[in-house]
Amino acid sequence: MPASLAPPVEATLSQIFRAFLLIGATSFGGGVMAYLRSSLVEKHGWLDDEGFVQLLAMSQSLPGLNSANMAVLVGDRLRGSRGALVAITGICLPGAVLMFFVGMLHRQHGARPLVTAAFHGVTAAAVGLVAAVALQIGRKVLTRVDDLAFVALAVIGVSVLHQSVLVVLVVVGALAIWWYRPRDDASDAPAR
Amino acid sequence: MSQLPALTWVFAYISLLTVGGGLAAFPELKALTVERYHWLSFQELIRFYSLGQVAPGPNMMMVAAVGEHVAGVIGALVVVIAFFGPTGVLTLGTGRLWRRLEGWRWRDAIQRGLAPVSVGLLVAGSISLAKGGLIGRASVLIAGAVFLLLIRTKINPALLVLCGAVAGLYAFGLG
Numbered sequence: 373m374p375a376s377l378a379p380p381v382e383a384t385l386s387q388i389f390r391a392f393l394l395i396g397a398t399s400f401g402g403g404v405m406a407y408l409r410s411s412l413v414e415k416h417g418w419l420d421d422e423g424f425v426q427l428l429a430m431s432q433s434l435p436g437l438n439s440a441n442m443a444v445l446v447g448d449r450l451r452g453s454r455g456a457l458v459a460i461t462g463i464c465l466p467g468a469v470l471m472f473f474v475g476m477l478h479r480q481h482g483a484r485p486l487v488t489a490a491f492h493g494v495t496a497a498a499v500g501l502v503a504a505v506a507l508q509i510g511r512k513v514l515t516r517v518d519d520l521a522f523v524a525l526a527v528i529g530v531s532v533l534h535q536s537v538l539v540v541l542v543v544v545g546a547l548a549i550w551w552y553r554p555r556d557d558a559s560d561a562p563a564r
Numbered sequence: 565m566s567q568l569p570a571l572t573w574v575f576a577y578i579s580l581l582t583v584g585g586g587l588a589a590f591p592e593l594k595a596l597t598v599e600r601y602h603w604l605s606f607q608e609l610i611r612f613y614s615l616g617q618v619a620p621g622p623n624m625m626m627v628a629a630v631g632e633h634v635a636g637v638i639g640a641l642v643v644v645i646a647f648f649g650p651t652g653v654l655t656l657g658t659g660r661l662w663r664r665l666e667g668w669r670w671r672d673a674i675q676r677g678l679a680p681v682s683v684g685l686l687v688a689g690s691i692s693l694a695k696g697g698l699i700g701r702a703s704v705l706i707a708g709a710v711f712l713l714l715i716r717t718k719i720n721p722a723l724l725v726l727c728g729a730v731a732g733l734y735a736f737g738l739g
Binding site (some may be wrong): 396431489540545 | 581586587588591610613614616621622624627628631632651659662669675679683685686688693702706707714724727729731736737
């Protein structure tokens with residue numbers, strides 16, 4: 373096991389909970405990963421940069437939200453299952469409470485014309501936001517021309533053929549994994 | 565109350581599809597909560613999703629608003645646990661296994677292969693959101709401005725969504 377994967381320092385359950393609660397309460401506007409890195413690597417020293425990148429890569433290829441997966445993986449490394457539980461609870465709690473009240477207020481006032489008008493603006497802004505996020509992730513992740521074919525297949529499957537996300541994920545995912553399968557002629561080369 | 569079992573399976577199932585981000589599962593979220601169970605309208609789902617984008621924490625905390633909308637406090641609690649519980653346990657198990665699979669050559673193929681598929685699902689999610697969220701020319705202008713500002717600058721998205729609300733008031737409220 374590389375040194376970066378060994379638990380580097382002692383952290384109590386309450387320290388873990390408070391660190392993730394703070395991230396969960398302050399990361400307005402998304403970009404939670406930057407908050408996670410600054411807290412876990414720089415402030416607490418629970419991970420080094422290499423360890424952070426390794427866990428990040430893992431959390432991106434697992435089902436579930438990346439930041440919630442990071443909380444589970446880091447909490448588990450620091451204090452096992454209970455560490456994972458307090459970490460994911462901490463990071464989710466503030467946003468969940470906030471969105472709960474949004475749901476309640478919306479039921480009472482959502483039908484007012486001015487609220488509706490403001491929401492038209494908010495949803496339009498959100499469309500711009502998600503498109504920018506998709507582009508930024510795409511720029512980072514797509515490195516080969518073959519990648520574009522799998523992007524296109526996934527888009528066509530969901531948006532044109534209206535297949536369920538599950539079907540597209542399984543079918544196109546399996547195809548892509550097979551496409552990038554380990555080659556026999558490279559069997560002696562280190563996996564990279 | 566009778567909705568609780570359905571809420572549980574729908575949000576546990578949706579959470580398993582969020583490879584690459586919550587947006588990847590958005591078309592499925594719409595299909596189940598709006599078209600199949602009629603818990604809320606597409607416009608209501610889009611409102612919660614849009615605000616949820618800038619709420620702190622993991623970017624799908626909007627599920628709490630949907631749970632509240634359907635079944636109050638209990639609904640919100642059930643939905644949040646259903647959404648984060650099963651994937652959390654899966655991540656815990658896979659995380660431990662994944663480290664032992666270091667050097668297993670399919671591990672890299674899986675990471676490599678799922679990356680472009682998840683980007684495709686993000687694009688499909690954006691399309692689904694745009695179809696319901698863009699109403700008229702003012703919407704397109706707001707979305708375009710936010711898109712350009714975000715890829716050109718480091719401005720906080722929460723601020724832009726707030727500006728979007730103000731622009732919405734002007735464009736749609738004072739007409």
